[in-house]
Amino acid sequence: MMYSIWLLLLASVNAQQATACPLFGPAFPAPTALSTDETFLSATKELTSKLNEAIENGDLPSVSFALQIFTGQEPDSAFSFYHTDDLIKSGAVGVNEVDGNSIFRIGSISKLWTMFLYMTFGGIRHFHEPVSKYIPEIRANQSSLQSANALDHVKWEDVAIGELASHQAGILNNYLGFQQSTLQSQGFPILSESEQLTCGNTRQCDRAEFFDGVLQRRPLAATSHTPLYSNSGFQILGYALESMLDASYEDILVDRLIKPLNLTRSSLHAPDPDLAAIPYNETAGGIFSSANDMATFGRAILSNTLIDPAVTRRWLKPSAHMASLRSSVGAPWEIYSYSTPRRVDLYGKAGDLGLYSSFIGLSPDHNAGFAVLVAGSNNSHQSTALISDIVADTLLPTLDTVARNQALERFGGTYKLVTEDTNSSITISADDRPGLHVESWISNSVDMYETLMTLAKVSDPSAISIRLQPNGLQSSGRMGFSAVIYTLGTPSDSGPITGSCSSWMTFDTFVYGNVGLSEFEFDVDDNGYATSISPRALRITLPKA
Secondary structure: OOOHHHHHHHHOOOOOOEOOOOOOOOOOOOOOOHHHOHHHHHHHHHHHHHHHHHHHOOOOOOOEEEEEEEEOOOOOOOEEEEEOOHHHHOOOOOOOOOOOOOEEEOOOHHHHHHHHHHHHOOHHHHOOOEHHHOOHHHHHHHHHOOOOOOOOOOOHHHOEHHHHHOOOOOOOOOOOOOOHHHHHHHOOOOOOHHHOOOOOOOOOOOHHHHHHHHOOOOOOOOOOOOOOOOHHHHHHHHHHHHHHHOOOHHHHHHHHHHOOOOOOOOEOOOOOHHHEOOHHHOOOOOOEEEHHHHHHHHHHHHOOOOOOHHHHHHHOOOOEEOOOOOEEEOOOOEEEEEOOOOOEEEEEEEEEEOOEEEEEEEEOOOOEEEEEEEEOOOOHHHHHHHHHHHHHHHHHHHHHHHHHHHHHHHHOEEEEEEOOOOEEEEEEEOOOOOOEEEEEEEEOOEEHHHHHHHHHOOOOHHHOEEEEEEEEEEEOOEEEEEEEEEOEOOOOOOOOOOOOOOHHHHOOOOEEOOEEOOEEEEEEOOOOOEEEEEEHHHOOOEEEO
16 A cells, blocks of 8 residues: 555556656756856857847837846856946946946845845744734734724734735735825825825835834735735834844844855945946935845855755745746745746846846756846836846756756766676666656666556556656765656646646655665765766665766
């Protein structure tokens, strides 16, 4: 019974062609030395051509931007592209040519900074705590509204830090609104003095004014009902962070992020105008950073520079789905799912503020990402989205190809052990499907593919395919892989249940002597090249031929 489900699913594939049903996550080890890889360099030429074409045909009107592609493994960015519009070139204030050090406003990417700070001192362990634990204004309001109805008053005792971080608290977006005088002629009623906002539009609210307004607002939805973007929620998270660490947000940011990563062009205060990209000769407040600093920040997340790897893995996960099948939300990730060449999730965060827009995207599967900073016009957000789409559509398939090529070079080939008592071998190859292909597998002169076919009562050899995917487990000189025994795909018109990819459910259901048939590991040399392979259930190590 231990492997009855495994056998049942394998038996269902009779006389059909095995198709890819990988485990979700990396198909190959993340690519390395990207900046010198010929496949990547060829793709950057294509990317450069696409960006220049978008500039020339007017798809990116009146904007200047900085783009960098980076990895968690290389200290410098693998690719950079800069464009300076005439408004910047002829400006009397700021830089006249955009480069990696040019300073932009990054808007809501500051939310990502905030959550990074949470990760540096406890990860997500605070996510299930009520935010009222750290905010006295909320506790005072909470005690006075214990019997209030849920339609008219936020049940703050139910609002957890993690729900604020993933925009699932059901509270207001911003404590501000339209100016009353501009809307009375368009059908809106005259507001009484008590109903009018005293801050938010004309000046920034102080803490007392902010909570006075926020705590009067009705809920927009029940907690964890649906994601609803909330800037106010992150202002509350900032206050909670100050309470947890007994320090100002600025001091926490400088001590835990800016100084450790040496972000020389990042700050909460307006920079020297001579260092900034300033369209229309205007300066303004906000959060500031450069492409170089944003790449350094992204690289720090990917390489776990300041955060424990286990914490990073927990953080880089969805918290809720969106209405689109291609997007989810994290804390505070805006997650976009790409289906080519396989499902890959891009963990992003966008920011918009005035004439500035920005985006950072990370692909954990590939240990790589990119940052885009844009300045120039009221449609900067659309320009940022277009640039990000062009980059992602080119980059993600390229990274998969580079990872496959490098994996084949490092792990491909034949491994065998032939003695008087043993005749065992495994041949590893790669094709256009996810994972390294176990092309042939002989154990003690027995074809393991035939063994699997016999167990599953399958007569067609094409009905079974074994793929090796990295599982993130490694120690000095050893790398763990998971053997995924592919079952067959279903017709294109099948439903989500019959057409689901069930590898994760049937994984590790065949166990021999308390060792799973799925458990493989490679011994690797100092350069990461395999020297032997061990299918652990068979209790044997095969040196590379």
